[in-house]
Amino acid sequence: MEPIEEQIAHLTRIVDDLSEVVARQERELALMTRRVQLLLEREATREVDQGGSVPLGDERPPHW
Template sequence: MTDITHLEEQIAHLTRTVDDLSDIIARQETELALAMRRLAMLMEREASREFDAGGSVPLADQRPPHW
């Protein structure tokens, strides 16, 4: 095997690896965005529940007592 052939194989392998990693990152970005939206919805729902239970300010928006 010549040096050029070996280098071409390495480049092809690295190119495939980069493409695979790019696909993985794109998928994770989509999953993270979905998780963030779900978390925001849950936080809003819990804040609404705390407010409906008689609290004036949702607990998540209150400053900790040590401040």
């Protein structure tokens, strides 16, 4: 019975560690997503300031 309890304890620790990793990655992904959004907004503003039009996310380039 003792080997099974040890294995359960080991697997529980692994699950807890992986849970922490996933939670950290979720926070990092949310931060990166926000930063990309800010960069896109900044670039759109720069484009408008230079006399261009506001780029649309689903707009295809003219060569398509």
